[in-house]
Amino acid sequence: MNQQHAIGQPTGDKPMHRALRSFRSIFAILLPGLAALGFSARSRSAExxxxxxxxxxxxxxxxxxxxxVAPHDVDVWLPPGYPKQAPYAVLYMFDGQNLFGDHPGSKLPSWQAASTAAKLIAAGKTRPFVIVGIAxxxxxxxxxxxPQKPWESLTPAQRQAxxxxxxxxxxxxxxxxFSDAFLKFVTQELKPAIDRRFNVDPKPASTFVMGSSMGGLMAWYALSEYPGTFAGAACLSTHWPGPYLSLEAATDDPVPDAFVDYIRxxxxxxxxxxxxxxxxxxxxxxxxDPIQKRVDRLLQSKGWTGSHYQSRVFPGAEHSEKSWAARLAIPLTFLLAPR
Incomplete structure (x- = not known):
């Protein structure tokens, strides 16, 4: 496990001011990308x-x-040679617009998930698997x-904020x-449809989930809410502050405590x-980093150690599809190691 943690809580006025200036500049850079993720309405006149x-x-x-929930577009990636190695494991991935190649539904770079997955399967580093990308x-x-249950634990004033x-x-x-309704769609409607249509293993031991940022929150929440459906989750750059409650003061954010209490x-x-x-x-x-450390300590105290648990830090990596693509092979081999 990579134990390098470069960021701690800022102390003193000058470091905090520098951090806030940096944080504002981050959002100025990320605004175009946030819009491409789906933060602006787009015409659906043409499929x-x-x-x-x-x-x-x-x-x-x-x-x-x-x-x-409203209808969702879904892209199912089938590896080379499909269905010769059936039955395949299944990896459900969020933000499906950004997973494969140049997708017309996103202006962001791709995770290059098809290329990475195909190489790992061919090298025998993972089980044969398909990817279900949910837009x-x-x-x-x-x-x-x-995650809906942590949201419901907040006070009315915190929700209003x-x-x-x-x-x-x-x-x-x-x-x-409405993440509980979304997970009902994934587990009760989409998964049965995938199991019927494709040559996959429907058992929990062959079913996994992955996401990044807010999708990383959804990945661990899906595993927690449906442990009888998913055998594992990968959460890249998990967005522990939730929907940016604390743009001006990180210490005022109640959302991380709600997540940690739910996990506890x-x-x-x-x-x-x-x-x-x-x-x-x-x-x-x-x-x-500070919130992830809290989660690491908590889950390790509950027995999440060894082959069950991995938490890594990538010094210099930023919050972007490019960074997630660069390290995608690591969570894939962790979740889908050959039997």
């Missing part, structure tokens, strides 16, 4: 074509219907990916979180499960 990938193939499932809810992404926050013209939390009381046993966390030390990732 985009599936992204092209250098290895394997994409099956595009347009506007998958649900009784719980985010665009302007409702924050509300869809905020979250609703009042804006980033430029963007309302950070436009509606109350509701996280499942490590038996039969794996979980991976990581973060960098630049841009937004520079704020995650």
């Amino acid at each position: 985009p074509a599936p992204p092209s990938v250098p290895a394997g193939q994409i099956v595009h499932m347009a506007r998958v219907p649900s009784q719980y 985010n809810a665009q302007s409702l992404r924050m509300s869809e990916y905020f 979250l609703f009042s926050r804006q980033l430029g013209d963007f309302q950070i939390l436009p509606v109350a979180p 009381h509701d996280f499942p046993s490590p038996a039969g499960h794996r979980i991976y966390f990581d973060h960098g030390t630049r841009t937004l990732d520079a704020w995650y």
Whole structure:
């Protein structure tokens, strides 16, 4: 495990002022990317074509219907040679617009997930697996990916403060979180459809989930809420501050405490499960270290150690698809190690 932690709590007025100036500059840089993630409405007049990938193939499932949430586009990546190595494990990934090639639904760089996964499978470093990329809810992404039970533990005043926050013209939390409904869609509607249509192993031991930033929150929340569905989760650059409650004072943010309290009381046993966390030390990732350390200590005290748990720090890495693509092989080999 990489034990290098470069960022601690700022102390003194001058370091805090420097940190706040840096934080504001980060948001100025990230605003175009946030819009591309889905923080602005886009026309759906024309259905985009599936992204092209250098290895394997994409099956595009347009506007998958649900009784719980609005329809979601889903891209299913099938590795080279499919279905010769059936049954395949399944990795469900959030922010599906940004996973494969040049996707018409996103202006952000890709995770290059198809290329990395194909190389790992071919080298025998992972089990054969398919990737189910679930597109985010665009302007409702924050509300869809905020863990709902921790949200419900906040006081009315704290919830109102979250609703009042804006980033430029963007309302950070436009509606109350509905991540429980989203997970019902994933586990009760999408997963059965994937199990029926593709040559996959439907058992929990072959089913995993992964996300980054707010999607990283959703990955550990999915494992916790559905430990009988998922055997493991990978959470890259987990956005522990939630929807940026503390742009001006990190110590005023109640959201990390709500996440930690939920994990303390509701996280499942490590038996039969794996979980991976990581973060960098630049841009937004520079704020995650103190909270991640709290989570590491808590979960290790609950038995999450050894092959069940990994938490890594990548010095110099920033909060971006480029950084996640560069280290994607690490969580993939951790979750999907050959039997």
